[in-house]
Amino acid sequence: MGKRWTGLLAAVLLTLGVLLPAAPAAAAPTFKVPFPCGQSWSGQTRTDHSPAYAIDFNRTDDLGDPVVASASGTVDRVTDLGGTSYGKYVRINHGNGYTTYYAHLNGFNVSVGQSVGYGKVIGWVGSTGGSTGPHLHYEQRLNGSDIQVRFNGALALYWGTKTYTSDNGCGGSTATGTVNTSGTPLTVRSGPGTGYDAVGTVADGATVTIYCQTSGTTVTGTYGTSSIWDRIGTGRYIADAYVYTGHDGYIPNVPRC
Protein backbone atom coordinates (compact mmCIF):
# COMPACT_ATOMS: atom_id res chain seq x y z
CA MET A 1 0.00 0.00 0.00
CA GLY A 2 1.54 3.33 -1.07
CA LYS A 3 1.82 6.33 1.11
CA ARG A 4 -0.91 8.16 -0.76
CA TRP A 5 -3.37 5.34 -0.16
CA THR A 6 -2.44 5.08 3.51
CA GLY A 7 -3.30 8.75 3.88
CA LEU A 8 -6.57 8.27 2.05
CA LEU A 9 -7.46 5.29 4.25
CA ALA A 10 -6.74 7.33 7.37
CA ALA A 11 -9.01 10.07 6.07
CA VAL A 12 -11.77 7.53 5.37
CA LEU A 13 -11.45 5.97 8.82
CA LEU A 14 -11.50 9.42 10.40
CA THR A 15 -14.68 10.22 8.49
CA LEU A 16 -16.26 6.90 9.54
CA GLY A 17 -15.26 7.62 13.12
CA VAL A 18 -17.15 10.87 12.98
CA LEU A 19 -20.18 9.39 11.25
CA LEU A 20 -20.44 6.23 13.37
CA PRO A 21 -20.18 7.20 17.04
CA ALA A 22 -20.27 4.41 19.60
CA ALA A 23 -23.71 3.57 20.94
CA PRO A 24 -24.36 5.58 24.13
CA ALA A 25 -24.63 3.82 27.48
CA ALA A 26 -28.17 2.59 28.00
CA ALA A 27 -30.30 4.28 30.64
CA ALA A 28 -32.14 2.31 33.29
CA PRO A 29 -35.62 1.08 32.35
CA THR A 30 -38.51 3.04 33.80
CA PHE A 31 -39.36 0.71 36.68
CA LYS A 32 -42.84 0.87 38.13
CA VAL A 33 -44.36 -0.38 41.39
CA PRO A 34 -44.83 -4.17 40.92
CA PHE A 35 -48.58 -4.18 41.51
CA PRO A 36 -51.58 -3.40 39.28
CA CYS A 37 -52.56 0.15 38.38
CA GLY A 38 -53.97 2.23 41.22
CA GLN A 39 -53.08 -0.06 44.12
CA SER A 40 -51.31 1.35 47.18
CA TRP A 41 -48.81 -0.80 49.03
CA SER A 42 -46.66 -0.21 52.08
CA GLY A 43 -43.00 -0.69 51.16
CA GLN A 44 -40.40 -1.20 53.86
CA THR A 45 -36.62 -0.85 53.60
CA ARG A 46 -34.31 -1.66 56.49
CA THR A 47 -30.59 -1.86 57.09
CA ASP A 48 -30.65 -5.52 58.15
CA HIS A 49 -32.44 -6.66 54.99
CA SER A 50 -30.70 -9.07 52.63
CA PRO A 51 -29.82 -7.73 50.18
CA ALA A 52 -29.76 -4.29 51.75
CA TYR A 53 -31.72 -2.35 49.10
CA ALA A 54 -34.62 -4.81 48.72
CA ILE A 55 -38.15 -3.65 49.54
CA ASP A 56 -40.75 -5.75 51.38
CA PHE A 57 -44.29 -4.88 50.29
CA ASN A 58 -47.50 -5.44 52.23
CA ARG A 59 -51.11 -4.39 52.31
CA THR A 60 -54.17 -5.71 54.18
CA ASP A 61 -55.15 -9.27 53.23
CA ASP A 62 -52.41 -9.43 50.62
CA LEU A 63 -52.02 -13.22 50.42
CA GLY A 64 -52.76 -14.21 46.81
CA ASP A 65 -52.78 -10.66 45.42
CA PRO A 66 -51.33 -10.38 41.90
CA VAL A 67 -47.71 -9.27 41.38
CA VAL A 68 -46.90 -7.61 38.04
CA ALA A 69 -43.74 -7.00 36.00
CA SER A 70 -42.22 -3.65 36.98
CA ALA A 71 -40.88 -3.08 33.45
CA SER A 72 -40.85 -4.93 30.17
CA GLY A 73 -38.34 -7.70 29.69
CA THR A 74 -37.84 -11.44 29.44
CA VAL A 75 -38.48 -13.85 32.31
CA ASP A 76 -35.20 -15.69 32.89
CA ARG A 77 -35.84 -17.49 36.18
CA VAL A 78 -38.94 -19.19 37.56
CA THR A 79 -37.49 -21.03 40.52
CA ASP A 80 -38.74 -22.79 43.66
CA LEU A 81 -36.10 -22.91 46.41
CA GLY A 82 -38.48 -24.78 48.70
CA GLY A 83 -38.58 -23.74 52.35
CA THR A 84 -35.48 -21.53 52.22
CA SER A 85 -34.42 -18.10 51.01
CA TYR A 86 -36.64 -16.66 48.24
CA GLY A 87 -38.93 -19.70 48.09
CA LYS A 88 -40.83 -19.35 44.83
CA TYR A 89 -39.32 -16.47 42.87
CA VAL A 90 -39.28 -14.90 39.41
CA ARG A 91 -36.46 -12.93 37.83
CA ILE A 92 -37.02 -10.66 34.84
CA ASN A 93 -34.14 -9.58 32.60
CA HIS A 94 -34.74 -6.03 31.35
CA GLY A 95 -31.60 -5.84 29.19
CA ASN A 96 -28.50 -3.69 29.62
CA GLY A 97 -27.63 -5.53 32.83
CA TYR A 98 -30.86 -4.72 34.70
CA THR A 99 -32.88 -7.43 36.45
CA THR A 100 -35.72 -7.47 38.99
CA TYR A 101 -36.56 -10.15 41.59
CA TYR A 102 -39.98 -11.07 43.00
CA ALA A 103 -39.74 -13.49 45.94
CA HIS A 104 -41.84 -15.57 48.38
CA LEU A 105 -44.54 -15.96 45.71
CA ASN A 106 -47.54 -18.20 46.28
CA GLY A 107 -47.50 -19.31 42.65
CA PHE A 108 -46.24 -18.52 39.16
CA ASN A 109 -48.05 -17.08 36.16
CA VAL A 110 -45.11 -16.99 33.71
CA SER A 111 -42.47 -19.33 32.35
CA VAL A 112 -38.78 -18.90 31.46
CA GLY A 113 -38.26 -17.19 28.12
CA GLN A 114 -41.59 -15.38 28.16
CA SER A 115 -41.62 -11.70 27.16
CA VAL A 116 -43.55 -9.52 29.58
CA GLY A 117 -44.64 -5.90 29.59
CA TYR A 118 -45.83 -3.44 32.20
CA GLY A 119 -48.76 -4.74 34.20
CA LYS A 120 -48.29 -8.39 33.24
CA VAL A 121 -49.21 -10.63 36.19
CA ILE A 122 -46.18 -12.83 36.89
CA GLY A 123 -47.38 -14.52 40.09
CA TRP A 124 -49.14 -14.00 43.42
CA VAL A 125 -48.08 -12.75 46.85
CA GLY A 126 -47.21 -15.61 49.19
CA SER A 127 -45.08 -16.59 52.13
CA THR A 128 -42.84 -19.26 50.62
CA GLY A 129 -39.16 -19.81 51.41
CA GLY A 130 -37.72 -18.14 54.49
CA SER A 131 -40.72 -15.86 54.91
CA THR A 132 -42.67 -15.61 58.18
CA GLY A 133 -45.79 -13.99 56.70
CA PRO A 134 -47.23 -12.99 53.32
CA HIS A 135 -45.33 -10.19 51.56
CA LEU A 136 -43.56 -9.46 48.30
CA HIS A 137 -39.78 -9.21 48.51
CA TYR A 138 -38.68 -7.06 45.56
CA GLU A 139 -35.21 -6.18 44.22
CA GLN A 140 -33.67 -4.22 41.37
CA ARG A 141 -30.17 -5.26 40.31
CA LEU A 142 -27.57 -3.98 37.85
CA ASN A 143 -25.02 -6.50 36.57
CA GLY A 144 -26.02 -8.79 39.42
CA SER A 145 -25.52 -6.25 42.21
CA ASP A 146 -28.35 -5.02 44.41
CA ILE A 147 -29.12 -1.34 43.63
CA GLN A 148 -31.33 1.23 45.35
CA VAL A 149 -34.86 0.88 44.02
CA ARG A 150 -36.38 3.60 41.84
CA PHE A 151 -39.94 3.89 40.62
CA ASN A 152 -40.49 6.20 37.64
CA GLY A 153 -36.93 7.39 38.24
CA ALA A 154 -37.63 8.46 41.85
CA LEU A 155 -35.54 6.90 44.62
CA ALA A 156 -37.44 4.77 47.14
CA LEU A 157 -37.27 5.69 50.84
CA TYR A 158 -34.03 4.55 52.50
CA TRP A 159 -34.59 3.74 55.28
CA GLY A 160 -38.15 3.35 56.44
CA THR A 161 -41.69 2.54 55.41
CA LYS A 162 -43.60 4.47 52.78
CA THR A 163 -46.81 4.01 50.78
CA TYR A 164 -46.23 3.55 47.05
CA THR A 165 -49.15 3.88 44.64
CA SER A 166 -48.82 2.00 41.38
CA ASP A 167 -49.25 3.53 37.92
CA ASN A 168 -48.04 0.25 36.42
CA GLY A 169 -50.04 -0.59 33.30
CA CYS A 170 -52.49 2.29 33.82
CA GLY A 171 -54.05 2.49 30.39
CA GLY A 172 -50.72 1.35 29.04
CA SER A 173 -50.35 -1.72 26.97
CA THR A 174 -48.54 -3.21 24.05
CA ALA A 175 -49.51 -2.55 20.44
CA THR A 176 -49.26 -4.55 17.26
CA GLY A 177 -47.53 -3.23 14.16
CA THR A 178 -46.92 -4.49 10.64
CA VAL A 179 -43.51 -4.11 9.07
CA ASN A 180 -43.62 -2.61 5.57
CA THR A 181 -40.32 -2.26 3.74
CA SER A 182 -41.52 -3.09 0.22
CA GLY A 183 -39.42 -6.24 0.18
CA THR A 184 -36.16 -5.95 2.10
CA PRO A 185 -35.97 -7.41 5.62
CA LEU A 186 -35.82 -4.66 8.27
CA THR A 187 -32.72 -4.54 10.45
CA VAL A 188 -33.28 -5.00 14.20
CA ARG A 189 -30.88 -2.96 16.39
CA SER A 190 -29.77 -3.43 20.01
CA GLY A 191 -30.84 0.16 20.77
CA PRO A 192 -32.96 2.95 19.29
CA GLY A 193 -30.68 4.07 16.48
CA THR A 194 -28.70 3.12 13.41
CA GLY A 195 -25.45 3.38 15.42
CA TYR A 196 -26.41 0.36 17.53
CA ASP A 197 -25.45 -3.19 16.64
CA ALA A 198 -27.61 -5.09 14.15
CA VAL A 199 -29.03 -8.04 16.10
CA GLY A 200 -31.32 -9.56 13.47
CA THR A 201 -33.97 -8.78 10.91
CA VAL A 202 -37.75 -8.92 10.59
CA ALA A 203 -39.32 -9.81 7.27
CA ASP A 204 -41.42 -7.44 5.20
CA GLY A 205 -45.04 -8.00 6.21
CA ALA A 206 -44.17 -9.41 9.65
CA THR A 207 -46.39 -8.62 12.63
CA VAL A 208 -44.51 -7.29 15.66
CA THR A 209 -45.49 -6.59 19.27
CA ILE A 210 -44.46 -3.09 20.36
CA TYR A 211 -43.69 -2.97 24.11
CA CYS A 212 -42.64 0.68 24.25
CA GLN A 213 -41.46 3.52 22.05
CA THR A 214 -38.61 5.97 22.34
CA SER A 215 -36.80 8.53 20.22
CA GLY A 216 -33.54 7.77 18.43
CA THR A 217 -31.93 8.22 15.06
CA THR A 218 -34.17 9.94 12.51
CA VAL A 219 -35.03 7.49 9.73
CA THR A 220 -36.89 7.96 6.44
CA GLY A 221 -38.95 4.88 5.59
CA THR A 222 -42.18 3.68 4.06
CA TYR A 223 -44.28 5.89 6.32
CA GLY A 224 -42.22 9.08 6.11
CA THR A 225 -39.49 10.49 8.31
CA SER A 226 -39.51 9.76 12.03
CA SER A 227 -37.15 9.60 15.01
CA ILE A 228 -39.42 7.11 16.80
CA TRP A 229 -38.08 3.61 17.48
CA ASP A 230 -40.21 0.66 18.56
CA ARG A 231 -38.97 -1.88 21.12
CA ILE A 232 -40.14 -5.31 19.91
CA GLY A 233 -38.24 -7.46 22.43
CA THR A 234 -35.45 -7.29 24.98
CA GLY A 235 -32.67 -5.27 23.35
CA ARG A 236 -34.52 -5.31 20.01
CA TYR A 237 -35.53 -2.05 18.31
CA ILE A 238 -36.80 -1.18 14.84
CA ALA A 239 -37.37 2.17 13.15
CA ASP A 240 -41.05 3.15 13.39
CA ALA A 241 -40.81 4.77 9.93
CA TYR A 242 -41.16 1.23 8.50
CA VAL A 243 -43.98 0.04 10.77
CA TYR A 244 -47.69 0.44 10.20
CA THR A 245 -49.27 1.13 13.60
CA GLY A 246 -52.35 3.08 12.59
CA HIS A 247 -50.89 6.20 14.21
CA ASP A 248 -48.64 9.02 13.08
CA GLY A 249 -46.20 9.62 15.88
CA TYR A 250 -46.37 7.85 19.22
CA ILE A 251 -49.09 5.24 19.77
CA PRO A 252 -51.52 6.26 22.55
CA ASN A 253 -51.33 3.96 25.62
CA VAL A 254 -47.98 2.43 24.64
CA PRO A 255 -45.40 3.55 27.21
CA ARG A 256 -42.16 5.36 26.52
CA CYS A 257 -39.23 3.00 27.00
Ligand SMILES: [Zn+2]
Ligand atom coordinates in the same frame (compact mmCIF):
# COMPACT_ATOMS: atom_id res chain seq x y z
ZN1 LIG B 1 -37.45 -9.15 52.00
